Amino acid sequence: MYFLGLGLILLLLKYLEIGFVATWSWYLIGAPFALAALWWAWADSSGYTKRRAMDKMEQRRRDRIERQKEALGVGIRKRR
Structure with a gap:
């Protein structure tokens, strides 16, 4: 570019x-x-372009899962 x-x-x-x-x-x-x-x-x-696109999709998936865990309160662990 x-x-x-x-x-x-x-x-x-x-x-x-x-x-x-x-x-x-x-x-x-x-x-x-x-x-x-x-x-x-x-x-x-x-395959450089395809790998970059796959990495970006994987990161979006991980972010989405993390947001959903936070919304449910599952991802946050408190000390007792």
């Missing part, structure tokens, strides 16, 4: 001819987009 943001900023600077970016080659401006595409291809093929 950072590569995509960087590419958009560089593209805008090149298009509006602002600063030293106006003199750069279009290949340098397009490089962050290519890196973003490579990152997404690797993340999808390696």
